[in-house]
Amino acid sequence: MKNVVIGLLGATMDKRGKGPARWETWRPTVGIFMQQDLLIDRIELLHDARDSRLANNVGADIETVSPDTEVSLRQISFSDPWDFEQVYSTLLDFAENYPFKPDEERYLLHITTGTHVAQICWFLLCEANYIPAQILQTSPDRGERVAAGKYHLIDLDLSKYDAISSRFKRQQLEGTEFLKSGIATRNARFNAMIQQIERVAIRSQAPILITGPTGAGKSQLAGKIFELKKIRGSVKGEFVSINCATLRGDSAMSALFGHNKGAFTGAQTARKGLLAKADQGLLFLDEIGELGLDEQAMLLHAIEEKRFYPVGSDNPAHSDFQLIAGTNRDLQKQVDNGSFREDLLARINLWSYELPGLKDRREDIEPNLDYELQKAEQQLGHKVSFNKAARARFLHFAQQPDSLWQGNFRDLNACVQRMATLSEGGRINETLVDEECERLQHFWRRSGAHESLPLLEDYLSPGQMAEIDTFDQYQLRSVIALCRNSRSLSEAGRQLFNRSRLRKSSSNDSHRLRQYLNKFDLEFDNLKS
Incomplete structure (x- = not known):
């Protein structure tokens, strides 16, 4: 493999010595090529436009001591070499645009030259693997005026050194940014909601209900709330999480509330339930709408009284936990159809947040x-x-x-x-x-293809239904479904006419959709509601 050095021109150190005397003085960049056991095939020498003359002179000296080395001079611009953001951005641009070939070339990043800011930036870029290189450090021989000096190679694969790696990682972000995992989200409504959740998480021990579609991040948010509360010292126990959809029959009671030995067939030993395990901590019940009515009644009692009865026990168990419940269902509809307790919903609905998809x-x-x-x-x-x-x-x-x-x-x-x-x-x-x-x-x-489409009977009168063809019924049902899932008439129109609109010099998708709906005496806002 070819050896390639990447480095900055030292505007001061590489300028040492004039005329023949320069060969008696250690110059860090030139000294690399005077090592007996380090053969370099190419150097990528970065330099400021103001130092072009020095760069050419140093390049010529490199070719003198190492004729087989290819010298590539790359001009960059630092208006302020001590401005961390500017230096890092400039070097990052170089790293992202450079055609690295790690299978063919071995890269050595020379960090001896440049300002301390530049050296730190080189280190960060190398450690993050933006530059797939080893660190090359050069220095003069102590007490000697030898032009070659000496060198050291440093492998920055910190994954090999757990103690070093963990010490320099900052994993604890505060407040809102912590709950968002450090993601710089831009949706104003979502950001405002997270800000309120942060205040509630720190100040309140009351239940929190998180709703939203599957995959919207309910479980991740619950875990982050626990970590934030742990950092702030408002919980001492564990984070206990269970998906209620996995609980069925007798096993649901046992898993949540525990059981005594011999409580039922197969209960060979006593079991500590999840509620007891969450004592002084946080219990996350995902898909709480899947719980049976009996489990809901016992859960309500446990929330209000801080105690419950394990299966087969006459003695209550105590647990002081905070509950976070998650669901992708409409719990009020479940209350209406009798599959969810109204009193439990009222108890867990004090702080309710809907995560958008x-x-x-x-x-x-x-x-x-x-x-x-x-x-x-x-x-x-x-x-x-x-x-x-x-x-x-x-x-x-x-x-x-x-x-x-x-x-x-x-x-x-x-x-x-x-x-x-x-x-x-x-x-x-x-x-x-x-x-x-x-x-x-x-x-x-x-x-x-497997999603149910809306019924036209919910939108059209019996007289209209008698007049509309089956073909038009299928088409209209699909259009209504798309309108209900769109934020605006324009968005629905762009989606429905996504091909034909490209062939028009000007498009008014919302007008086309409005005309279509008017044929059936329908309005977009009414479909949304």
């Missing part, structure tokens, strides 16, 4: 995409990123009205995992994006 937070797709990329990097052990065109193509697809995101953030996580795994060298290109977009659309079409 991904299709209702399209402006948050981009920051969540970056978050999923970071997760993929951690799992795969190397940097993962889109090229510029691929990123733009994916975001365009993701933010279109006809991108359903039925699985919400689970869909986004899955597609990033697939693209990251299939990417070569951690770079996601347009081909991978196109394949993934086609896969998602195919999956959404198949899933949507």
